[in-house]
Amino acid sequence: MTNEELKIKITELLPAASFEEGGEWLTISIEPGDWLSLAQQLRKDEALFFDYLFCLTCVDWKTHLSMVYHLSSTQYRHTIVVKAKLDRNKPEIETVSQIWRTAEFHEREVYEMFGVNFRNHPDLRLLILPDGWEGKNPLRKDFEDPVNMIRL
């Protein structure tokens, strides 16, 4: 499907979704609360069939965090980007690890690097950071480490 067709289809699924212009792929902005139901529909819908979550990450915009999901379909080869704005002080979003299994690891990475709490995640523990780093989120913009970080 082309971006236009995808746009129409996704508006049907989630009327509240807004679209960002200018990117290579269709970019959808949603509220975190809508994510789980949208994700299920994106995966299940025969015409969309987004079965490949190839990138899951988070961006710290200093005022808020935004989750970024890159989805593509191995059947139709179309790609979309889903973004969800999170509260920076208490970032929470529903996990999608039961829909795309790869999210389990990527969400754990985002959890420790940004402190995003994924509700209903089966195993939300530190993956990369050693024990004792809970609460310190290295990839947030205000993280400071006077010893190991060199500002250029």
Next chain:
Amino acid sequence: MWSLSHIANEIHTWLSNTFNPTWTQIIEMVLAGVAVIGLFAALGLVLVLMERRVAAWIQIRLGPNRVGPFGLLQSMADTLKLIVKEGLTPDGADKVMFNVAPFIAMIVAMLLMAPIAFAKDFQLWDLNIGVLFVTAISSIMVISILMAGWSSNNKYSLMGAMRSGAQIVSYELSAGLSIMTIVVLTGSLQVSDIIHSQANGWWIFKGHVPVWIAFITFIIAVTAETNRAPFDLAEAESELTAGFHTEYSGMKFALFFLAEYINVFIVCAIGATLFLGGWMPLHFGSGNAFNHAMDYIPSSIWFFGKTFLLIFLIMWFRWTFPRLRIDQLLNLEWKYLLPISMVNLLVTTAMAILGWHF
């Protein structure tokens, strides 16, 4: 003529003339012990170097060639290094068992030296159940491995030891049965009898197909019994780091290492004795010119030549094949090798009774 048996007899005569019989006996036992230990050290050095050179040759590299001429002193240097290393005993280990295990491995290897005929009339102990003695004693080897694995207080060691236990116990059956084929053909368990029965041709030529099958089974089984690749599951370094000797260091590790090589030597010597005639030169029929020509080559050279040929074969396996998995290993033994060797033993027995061998 200068031969090993000649030298031994000279010493015996001199000792008998100088001392009374008791002292002669005692001194000869000490000399034999020293000779065995000397042979151990020499074999350890030679085999380790040989392994490394063979590996290097197969792996398109040079191997050790810096220490001494052609790297001959490399093993000496390694031994020196191992001697000066600290022999660590882990804190949670069962100290007694942990420290005794490598010595048991060594003692077993030493005991196995007794019935091996190194040259014509040159044998420590030609007991009438020689072959049975070898199979019986070699099964004690597994105890040292189990002790080492158990007492190390390390899960890798324990798993390696358990694998090794299953493996050695299983493969002993095939090894034993393939040895039995020769015993059936010879009608004796005594090593000297077996060798003399091959004076008109080695069993591998005289016994044709059943002996070939037995020989192949024997080589596979003893490779497994000595924990050599492709059956080195007990120390599979990519799975269990070093298996049962993970916690060993210094000289205790070296003893395990040495015991492995000595065991390889012994099983190859047994194989050479049973199937390739031991020290018996290459004979066809009896009394012809070819046999006489072959007799000019000293018997010790025949023995060591055959043994090292088999050792080379086993080293070749090690550097060529990937490792088996534990279930495949046991399948191979219980589903293939054991039935084959049992049927083969029956066939050999029939052949021996009917006199179908040469």
Next chain:
Amino acid sequence: MYRQTEIIKEAVPGSNGETGEFTINVGPQHPATHGVLHLVITLSGETIKKVEPHLGYIHRSIEKMCESLTYRQFIYVTSRMDYLSSHINNHACALCVEKGMQIEVPPRARVIRVLMDELTRIASHELWWGAMAMDLGAFTPFFHAFRERESINDIMEETCGARLTMNYMVPGGVMQDIHPNFQKRVKEFIRLYKRKIDEYDELVTGNIIFQNRMKGVGVLTPEDAVSYGCSGPVTRGSGVSSDIRKLYPYEIYDKLEFDEVLETGGDSFARYLVRIREMQQSIRIIEQLIDQIPEGDFQAKTKAVLKLPKGEFYTRVETARGELGVYIVSEGGTTPYRIKFRSPGFSNLSVLDHIARGSKIGDLVAMMGTLDLVIPDIDR
């Protein structure tokens, strides 16, 4: 004197007595992990019940580092991610910056880039082949693989000046022109190498022990492969088409003739065959290009200071291990605001627990071998 009961307790901490399950640590220092990967494995006897990776032993937070480096500088850091395919990492970053700045790369640079990528792919698969055979207990293939890899490294050294982390690709092209000997040496290498692949098949692929160790081990269904976000030879071994070079062609891959290698077995042996045949396809690509390097500039004229416009840029390339994604969020400055590397190894590792359950510990090394894990790629 014989403290048997105590030893049982000490020897298997974490054992709960009833099921006989216990945990062992594979790594962070272990011969089969080829790096500092730490797997906590729950075993019942020899059977694996659970594999739990603990990462981060070589985590350098490259993503954070890149936030304070300019668009020219950050490429050098990415060579250290997947050090076996550093060219392709550099390539992905250069592509992303070029996409943002809309730099037109000269045709000569494009061809050189593709040539370098494919040589890197061969070198990486060589190392994988040797190391995997070594994991399975065959030592000799390692040396045979390194012999050929060495000649690729020599070619790289001549042109790029380095053997492992080349940093040869820069935004706008390549850093310098190829060495005058480059074409001659690559041709010589190809001539020798074509025979070597058959030699590999003789030495390893056809070996019955090897096949028994690989076939039916670590079976990954196509659905799971996609769901776990696997990419590269891991998915192609399960029959899922995933070659970025074919699906989303970059540089000149759309003009080249090569096949996407697909196997349908889904087991370790299928993944093994995919990589072996991929080396042959890489040779095919190199053969098409080596005589066709166009004359011209090797680098586009770019400003000294690169500034990406405000926006988000994502490029995907096919490394030796799978799909590498570079996601740059730019605020218009000289440094990226946020950069994310979607590394193939991270997703490929996540499938290990799924495929390893229920198999023997000896199979684990076969699976890890065919997933082709490079730890700095996973940890970044």
